[in-house]
Amino acid sequence: MKAYKVLEVKQSVFAANDKEAEELRLKLKEKGVFLLNLMSSPGSGKTTTLQRTIEALKADMRIGIMEADIDSEVDAKTISDMGVKAIQLHTGGMCHLDAQMTSQGLEGLGIEDVDLAVLENVGNLVCPAEFDTGSSKNAMILSVPEGHDKPLKYPLMFSICDVVLINKIDVLPYFDFDIEKCREYVHMRNPKAKVIPICARTGEGMEEWYEWLRQEVKEWKGK
Amino acid sequence: MKAYKVLEVKQSVFAANDKEAEELRLKLKEKGVFLLNLMSSPGSGKTTTLQRTIEALKADMRIGIMEADIDSEVDAKTISDMGVKAIQLHTGGMCHLDAQMTSQGLEGLGIEDVDLAVLENVGNLVCPAEFDTGSSKNAMILSVPEGHDKPLKYPLMFSICDVVLINKIDVLPYFDFDIEKCREYVHMRNPKAKVIPICARTGEGMEEWYEWLRQEVKEWKGK
Numbered sequence: 001m002k003a004y005k006v007l008e009v010k011q012s013v014f015a016a017n018d019k020e021a022e023e024l025r026l027k028l029k030e031k032g033v034f035l036l037n038l039m040s041s042p043g044s045g046k047t048t049t050l051q052r053t054i055e056a057l058k059a060d061m062r063i064g065i066m067e068a069d070i071d072s073e074v075d076a077k078t079i080s081d082m083g084v085k086a087i088q089l090h091t092g093g094m095c096h097l098d099a100q101m102t103s104q105g106l107e108g109l110g111i112e113d114v115d116l117a118v119l120e121n122v123g124n125l126v127c128p129a130e131f132d133t134g135s136s137k138n139a140m141i142l143s144v145p146e147g148h149d150k151p152l153k154y155p156l157m158f159s160i161c162d163v164v165l166i167n168k169i170d171v172l173p174y175f176d177f178d179i180e181k182c183r184e185y186v187h188m189r190n191p192k193a194k195v196i197p198i199c200a201r202t203g204e205g206m207e208e209w210y211e212w213l214r215q216e217v218k219e220w221k222g223k
Numbered sequence: 224m225k226a227y228k229v230l231e232v233k234q235s236v237f238a239a240n241d242k243e244a245e246e247l248r249l250k251l252k253e254k255g256v257f258l259l260n261l262m263s264s265p266g267s268g269k270t271t272t273l274q275r276t277i278e279a280l281k282a283d284m285r286i287g288i289m290e291a292d293i294d295s296e297v298d299a300k301t302i303s304d305m306g307v308k309a310i311q312l313h314t315g316g317m318c319h320l321d322a323q324m325t326s327q328g329l330e331g332l333g334i335e336d337v338d339l340a341v342l343e344n345v346g347n348l349v350c351p352a353e354f355d356t357g358s359s360k361n362a363m364i365l366s367v368p369e370g371h372d373k374p375l376k377y378p379l380m381f382s383i384c385d386v387v388l389i390n391k392i393d394v395l396p397y398f399d400f401d402i403e404k405c406r407e408y409v410h411m412r413n414p415k416a417k418v419i420p421i422c423a424r425t426g427e428g429m430e431e432w433y434e435w436l437r438q439e440v441k442e443w444k445g446k
Contacts (some may be wrong), residue, residue, distance in 0.1 A: 002333070013288050029371025041264045042377060070349065072375045095318060095349035123376070125265050126293065126318035126347050145368035145391065146266025153346070154315070155266060160347045166366065171397050 002055075003024045017131055021099035024134030028111075034220040035117045036213070037135035039157065042123030044143040045167040049200040050120060054082050056210045059215060061115040068097050068122050075120065085109060096127035096196040099134040114216050115132060125150070129157040136220050139163040144177045151185035158189035166197040232408040240354055244322035246355030251334075256342045257443040258329075259436070262357035262380065265346030267366040272423040273341060279307050279433045280339070283442060287337040291320050291345050296440050298343065308313040308332060319350035321386045322357040339440050348373070352380040359443050362386040371405035374412050381412035388432060389420040 002005070028035050028118075038044050054063055064085040067075040076088035087109045091097065102119060113119060119135065121128045140161045140192045142150055146166060151158040158164065165187050166179060194212060198205040250256050254420040263269050270290075277286055287308040291300040310332045314320065320328070325342060334340060342358065344351045358373060365373055365386045368391060381387065387409050397398035406418045417435060421428040 039400065041266065041369075043366075063375055071378050072372075074372060093349075102416065116394055122349065123264070124318070124347055124349050126316075126352065130316070143266075143368060145366060145394070146264075148397060149295075149297060150265055152297060152368050152409070153292055155294050171368070171394065174397060190358070199337070 005014070009200050013128070017098045017100070020103070021132035021134040024103055024106075024138065027090055027137065028106075028117075028134065029220065030119060031111060032221045033106075033111045033114055034137075034217045035102075035116055035119065035133070035135045037102075037119050037121060037128075037133045037138045038141070039121045039125070039138065039161070040123060040141035041127045041143070041146055042142040044123070044128050044146065045200050046120050046123070046141055047078060049141060049165065049167060049198070050079065050118060051082060052200050052203060052206055053118075053210065053213070054079070056206065057082060058082075060214065062113055063110045064114040064117045066102075066117065066119045068120060070094075070122065082097055083113065086223065089194065095122055095124050096131050097121055097133055098131040099166055102133040104137075115221065116213070125154040125157045126203060128158055129154070129203070137162045137216055139165065141165045141167045142182070143173050144168040147176075148178050148182035148185065151182070151189050155189050156192065158186050161193055161194065163194045163209070163212060166195065167200055169197045169204060170199045170202055232286055233291070237353070238361060240321045240323070243326070244355035244357040247322050247326055247329075248359065251329075251340075251357065251359065252443065254334060254335045255444045256329075256337055256340055257360075257440045258325075258342065258356070258358045260342050260344060260351075260356045260361045262344045262348070262351045262361065262384070263346060263364035263366070264348050264369060267346070267364040267369065269343050269346070270301060270425050272364060272388065272390060272421070273302065273343060274305060275312045275423050275426060275429055276433065276436070277302070277307050279429065280436065281305075281307060283437065284338040285336055287334060287340045287401075289325075289332055289340065291343060292326070293317075293345065302325060308337065316360055318345055318347050319346055319354050320356055321354040325356040325358075325422065339436070346426055348377040348380045352377070360385045360439055362388065364388045364390045365405070367394055367400045368389040370399075370407065371401050374405070374408035378412050380438055381416065384413065386417045386419065386432070386435060389418065390423055392420045393422040393425055432443045
């Protein structure tokens, strides 16, 4: 027997978070609340995509949005102006949300009357990928101006996402972005990931995304 | 006297890093090596901007580039193909570089024959802003497709940068981006920051950036 203890601090942080995330997921499943964790780089179009999605789905289901940001209340204002429940989460400088922070957010939001809760995570392709938030599914947005090589550079993010939305396809003519190559790189990281090219601004391609969400919420609620 | 100690762990991490950063900066000053810490979101054009900058300045000064990435060696290959010294730093999943990691990078690169060393930081607007790398100056790139509101959402990044390059101005007609508003938001965070609109792809506006760099390197070397 060793005379000293070995403490893997990072491991233990992640293990504790994984446990909390699993508990939260179970609780949400029981309550029939589908939680989508939406991630991307800064400025990829998370809020615009959400706005469109709310417009399309708010007649079919009750939606609640958590806007996580280091500072500012720009996004929560935009969303609540659309007539759905919204809350602004300030992370106090933190670069991601963990399960505990997400729980707090859901409590602040109130989920008794919510079918679909969305967490708009901090704009960041690195840290949010490391922390299970307790979400039912993970989605991310990669926008055309960022380049098709991003799955090579931010592997973890792409490997944990169930859906990758390729946004801003209206500007494809002005950028050197290869959708097929991007799809190939995404599938290198995660063969099961669904890749949907969209333009949140014009609405192009969004129907497939709405349909995926509708289906997932339905399945989650056991209908 | 209190019977227990209070340990501010986060504080102590930052304080230790600040000390190491200051020592590194002093060492670089003595050796006449100017270190630029270049930051941005993923896909804002750090590597393209660097390529252009190398082309423009490599006749005037000896350049060495550190490409930090979570994975992949794409960028170091691109840069070393241009005939300047380059090294790929893998951060092992870390979302930023601290002074100690930067020191290791500089050692790996070798700075005896370098006037301008550039650290291309991990693509991330949050964490890299929190860690002083020991750089002589900090620069960041915000690209037009990301939107002019980013200084509101990522305040720390903008407050620590000496220069903000607004990249991809060639696509201004296709995006709702207000340069004057962006300038105003940047100056809210840091009144002294220099804002330079550029297009790294076409070269537009780059001369002002080269001139700033030339001047800074000259001053650093005490010429």
